[in-house]
Amino acid sequence: MVGDTILEARNLTKEFNGFRAVDGVSLSVRQGEIHSLIGPNGAGKTTCFNLLTKFLKPTAGSISFKGEDITGHAPASIARLGLVRSFQISAVFPNLTVLENIRIPLQRRLRGDSYDFWRGEQCLTSLDAEAEALADSVGLASYVDRLASDLSYGRKRALEVATTLALEPEMLLLDEPMAGMGHEDVDRTAELIRRVAKNRTILMVEHNLSVVATLSDRITVLARGQVLAEGDYATVSQDPRVIEAYIGSGDGHAH
């Protein structure tokens, strides 16, 4: 149900040669919310993200998704449960069109784990309709026949989101979705995240604080590997410890 905890980390810890990059982080993400993870450089955001997406193994602590302990799960197995990492342009095939790119995950989903050579033309046509609908949902309706390599940076990200949505994730984990973008792409991508979040849960690491302020229902601030503050933007941005941590890091508030 909306508002229930969907993803929960308890006491997550990651040590690199004895150094605690993430030090006892507990985090609850509620169903249907956009939850942001912020903090000055070196706070442990990327490490935390990589623990949650299973790219790293925690030294200690546990993670559960929809009540199931996923601490020891592989990335592919959490994807099947509906927890998917997105915003990696590397997942887009440059020499395929937008429509072809979106059809790939749709085919995989239809097929399940085994090949089925007996699916007919009709099936491919229905895939095209679904692929077009997905393209439309990320604002790429008029780009379906373009090569992915011809798209702007922001639109490549939109395409990557469409291929992720084809997997029907319940929850998306986004790693700095605005990184390296100009203003126009930032605005378009923020709008896209808002649209995608309508019937999904999102946890994102993001450096652009004005984007964080406008999109997030809840924010967790990390510093030195620990949770420093949590709440809505108004609350955390006025928290003296948060201000101190940003000023102390020389990271500023103006990203």
Ligand code: ADP
């Ligand atoms: P953030 O993403 O918030 O900037 P990181 O998670 O990248 O922070 O890093 C947190 C701390 O952990 C930093 O001090 C960083 O140098 C250290 N760190 C991150 N990854 C490694 C690693 N693979 N080996 C050693 N130290 C690491």
Ligand code: MG
């Ligand atoms: Mg980082």
